């Protein structure tokens with residue numbers, strides 16, 4: 001019994017691997033290319049843990065994936081590896097097409113060859129779990145009902161289009177070849193190890209550094225926020241009991257406008273790390289909007305609750321407090337991920353946005 005996890009050194013993948021090994025003796029093999037978003041330090045706690053094996057490599061490398069499947073004989077593959085940042089997909093979509101589409105295709109083909117040769121019992125037990133996003137459904141108007149699994153796909157960014165393509169491949173490999181797949185489409189996550197290019201960690205690290213807090217457009221875009229450990233619990237529930245070929249939406253029942261998120265982060269920092277220069281909200285700066293910016297995401301998570309009994313354990317208030325506390329307690333992690341490459345991205349992205 002072993003899990004093969006792709007992208008396990010990234011934000012959600014590392015939370016998943018750490019949570020998994022807290023609750024299970026089943027070994028994990030992590031395959032991760034360690035792009036700018038991957039960080040082995042996230043898995044530091046497992047350094048001497050015999051249950052965990054780390055392999056640096058690319059999911060597009062078919063020979064490597066074949067070798068890992070043959071060597072470790074996993075009973076499931078949980079696929080997190082992706083390019084995940086919408087703004088980067090706008091300035092450079094190529095990497096998204098390669099990793100998210102070609103990489104998923106490579107994993108599906110390698111897994112199909114491995115799975116086809118398993119004995120009947122192992123074949124029946126095997127799972128390919130594809131981790132995806134609510135962004136494949138496009139954008140909602142203020143009075144639309146939240147995204148259900150039956151919504152049509154209307155991706156609007158290069159990122160969401162590449163994830164939608166990968167979801168379609170996973171679906172097709174089930175229908176055509178019978179590969180035992182599961183797909184989860186989750187809303188925006190937040191929590192420990194979140195790379196500070198995304199909204200919540202960027203606001204925390206910028207505020208602590210006394211830098212502007214860049215809010216795109218009017219700040220009224222809505223996201224449905226879920227604490228990362230709740231996403232991990234949702235994936236475990238679907239992996240254990242999800243129906244083959246089905247998709248499950250995972251969300252926090254927690255819609256908030258971006259500007260309210262930023263103000264909440266500021267208020268928590270005012271309480272936990274007051275700045276003598278004044279309230280952190282003084283740093284809020286409206287900048288040029290993201291091209292094609294989706295207005296609202298919201299998830300209808302009733303299917304996973306009805307079929308598998310999953311519901312988020314954290315409220316937004318408890319989750320965001322834990323998150324801010326984690327960043328305050330881990331300044332070394334923050335300093336180390338803010339490498340030269342990180343600084344270049346922030347400068348390029350926000351110099352352009354400031355020219356609004």
Ligand code: NAD
Nearest residue numbers: 007009010011012033034035037038058059081082188189
């Ligand atoms: P992330 O960017 O933090 O991590 C991605 C990881 O994948 C990194 O460790 C990176 O090194 C690795 N990776 C990238 N390209 C690779 C390649 N070619 N081969 C091997 N490894 C590679 O992303 P995340 O936020 O942890 O997201 C994980 C998954 O969850 C993604 O598939 C994403 O689409 C999905 N998702 C994310 C969110 C969110 O809010 N962050 C919400 C829903 C779904």
Ligand code: TYD
Nearest residue numbers: 086188197198199200214215216221223258
């Ligand atoms: P992000 O964390 O990039 O996630 P996603 O685009 O996948 O939802 O952004 C969340 C929201 O915050 C999104 O509406 C864009 C907005 N945003 C800002 O206003 N300023 C920023 O600097 C960033 C990174 C995001």
